[in-house]
Amino acid sequence: MFADLLESPEWDDPRHVPGEPGVRPDLRSRRIPLGPVAVFGASNFPLAFSVAGGDTAAALAAGCPVVVKGHPAHPRTGALAGRCVTEAAAATGMPGGVFALVSGPGNEFGARLVADPRIAAVGFTGSRSGGLALMAVAQARPVPIPVYAEMSSINPVLLLPARLAADPGGLAAAFVGSLTAGAGQFCTNPGLLLAIDGPGLPEFRAALAEGLAGSPSATMLTPAIADAYRTGVAGRADRIIAGSAEDCRPAVFAATAAEFAAAPALREEVFGAASLLVTCADADELAATVESLEGQLTATLQGESDDLPLARRLLSALERKAGRIIWNGWPTGVEVNAAQVHGGPFPATSDGRTTSVGTMAIERFLRPVAYQDFPAELTT
């Protein structure tokens, strides 16, 4: 994918404003690599978001050496991927030291990597606390550096009234598929459903309860993730409407918009197949609830033609809240291409100005430099 990009002449954004003697100098600019990048692999994607994942590919494509801190959840997969990258770098004649995989115990090891004066930028996918800790280290350096941390998102799904009335059973079945894929361990897992009280909502709830009845407890990626999930769902057990709040089973909870507004803890991500159905009294309360959300990786609209006026009303707020907005789909599943935005306002990421997936990600690791009145001998 980045190979296609690098073959195009535009990835480094070359610009030229010719000089005019006595009027203005000749000025060219282009983007150059930021420098060595520290990449922190994710626990949940041993391939796409880890040693040889998107951050590594984007940084190498930009011309930056990469030091990956492998995730302890998959040390052997990480080592295998690291060996592949190292061998590919050697086989293609890349400079020695262009890639390194390191590992070490605990958070202090990662903090030392980010604090190293030779590191120029950081890519991270993980928890909010982990991302915030690395941001603090990066900002406290004598020379602060950018941190691209993808942290947490509950990915609201708005069930608009006509759609809910038209096909509550189909909606519930499709939602259950998105919720439970990979035991819900995706950063784009739909952790929040927003609906207006009305036709179809009781049927949707009933179909949810039926669809999740008897779901087995899942094997989670790591013991720590399993512990956090059990604690998260147990804390909401009094709100359960579908699935089970015991062990690592899928679970859907319910709250009114007023309860949601009053309980900040209900906005926190429970990483796994847990979701919260928030019922609003009317369109105004739905709009206010959307406005109250934190930054998200995604927001989804489920609607019919009759829902378009309401969708249009909500769109500006959704654009301010999310990196990707989906119509009649589900947030899980992220295409890797030139138009993808896997990012979003804080706390979904530390820096909503970029994406971690797709070719636009190369821009994370570049900075512009201008060359004034340069002779041809220096530009070649």
Next chain:
Amino acid sequence: MFADLLESPEWDDPRHVPGEPGVRPDLRSRRIPLGPVAVFGASNFPLAFSVAGGDTAAALAAGCPVVVKGHPAHPRTGALAGRCVTEAAAATGMPGGVFALVSGPGNEFGARLVADPRIAAVGFTGSRSGGLALMAVAQARPVPIPVYAEMSSINPVLLLPARLAADPGGLAAAFVGSLTAGAGQFCTNPGLLLAIDGPGLPEFRAALAEGLAGSPSATMLTPAIADAYRTGVAGRADRIIAGSAEDCRPAVFAATAAEFAAAPALREEVFGAASLLVTCADADELAATVESLEGQLTATLQGESDDLPLARRLLSALERKAGRIIWNGWPTGVEVNAAQVHGGPFPATSDGRTTSVGTMAIERFLRPVAYQDFPAELTT
């Protein structure tokens, strides 16, 4: 300038990867405004870097409302410029509240503006301490926001050997012109000269001393800038080789590369017409000195054809250190166009990934959003 940009279809970077049923969804992306921007005007540019300056123009062009904190150094000019912007906004039918000029005493007022949850980004031109203080406020917010602070730069000028030998008198005269323009109160003022000991250097020093002899004390922009300048040059009085270290007169000081390496205070910007000539023993010491520099807005090479091999050797380090590299010119004077980069690595700016001058500056205030499977009715 931004009007030309906005007439082109590309300023918001529209992208489209068509969907294929059963294979991948339709995905479009574009850039949208970050939100309201707080702009802190500079003391030294009441027009280009203040109320109606580059940051304001770039933010408005991106679609962001702007709140300018006027600089107390020119309150009436600021008020006049603010009235022009307000009237232009009304005359062109821009939304109410798209622009506001505020002023208040001391640093606390500015900190409150940056801390306001409605502010989404900050543009600042001023001192290193001021920029660092605003960065800290922005990072301590519940929702951190980007700060584009232009802070300090000593803008090294490298006098390469063949050039120095060929025309020491002409070099000195041109340097004096760049040093003393506007009493040296430009962020691109050449505050550091680097040369290798050899032919032409004694003549260059003599011509400097002659060129600056008897220069009058300048009226500085503000009493605080005058005080800081007097203190700065007095602290280096034992190193003076040209001009005067008394009052607000131009002054050039000298140090060996070893002395420069050992005295971090010599790297600090003295805002005004002060510069430091650092003499290196050979090309290796020159390269090491360049490598030791902090981030800069500009770096300048003065060279002849015979200097090209040395220039080529130094270029990679200069690219890592500076936002703009100049061949046989002077850093003062910044063209406003599509190829300009007025930025550079920390501490020249807080964020070397952008520019504050030229049309590329619009990117500071945009973020990408993707739209998946959107119906035509929602995209128009």
